Amino acid sequence: MLFWPTILLLAVAGAAGYLGGRMPEEWQNIAVLVVAALLVLIGFVVPLLAWLSRRYTITTRRVIVRHGFFVRVRQELMHSRGYDVSVRRSWLQSAFRTGDILINTGQEQPIVLRDVPNASLVQRTLHELMEANQGANAARRPGGQPAGDDHTVAWGER
Numbered sequence: 001m002l003f004w005p006t007i008l009l010l011a012v013a014g015a016a017g018y019l020g021g022r023m024p025e026e027w028q029n030i031a032v033l034v035v036a037a038l039l040v041l042i043g044f045v046v047p048l049l050a051w052l053s054r055r056y057t058i059t060t061r062r063v064i065v066r067h068g069f070f071v072r073v074r075q076e077l078m079h080s081r082g083y084d085v086s087v088r089r090s091w092l093q094s095a096f097r098t099g100d101i102l103i104n105t106g107q108e109q110p111i112v113l114r115d116v117p118n119a120s121l122v123q124r125t126l127h128e129l130m131e132a133n134q135g136a137n138a139a140r141r142p143g144g145q146p147a148g149d150d151h152t153v154a155w156g157e158r
Helices: 003-019 026-052 091-095 119-140
Strands: 055-058 062-067 073-078 084-088 098-104 111-117
Touching (some): 003 026, 055 119, 062 111, 084 119, 091 098, 098 119, 111 119
Antiparallel strands (some): 062 073, 084 098, 098 111
16 A cells, blocks of 8 residues: 555655755745655655554454544454455555455445455455354354254253
8 A cells, every 4th residue: 555655755755855956046946845745745644644544453253443544433343243255456466465355244335454464364364263253153052053954943942
C-alpha cells in the first residue's frame, strides 16, 4: 500500500532538492518548496495515516477489524459462524507476497483485509481456525456427535 507513495516521496525529494534555490526569483524558490510539501502531504502522509489507522487481529475465536482515523469502526467475526475466505492479489502484491483477503460472511459486502503480508498463510490459518471452532462446537452438542443429516439429536431428554 505504501509502495507508490514512497516512490512519490523519493521523486519529490529529489526534484525539490534539485530545483530548490535554482530559480531566478525568490518567490519561485518558495513556490517549489510549497508545492513539494503539498505533494508529500497529499501523496505520502495521507496514505501513511490511512495505513496506520487499520488494524487486523486474528484470535482463536474471532477476527477483529478496526479502521478509521477520526471515526473508529470495529467489526468482529466469530469463526463458529462459518465463512468463505479468498485471496485477491495485484501484480505488485504478488511480487511482495501480500494480498487482500476477502471474508464473505453472507452479508452484502465481504470484509476485506487489505495488504496482508503472507496472505496465503493467513487464508490457510483462517480455514483451520474455522474448522477447529466448528469441531469444538460439535463436541459440545449432546452425545458429542455432530448434528448431520443422518443423526437425530434429542434435546432435553432424561
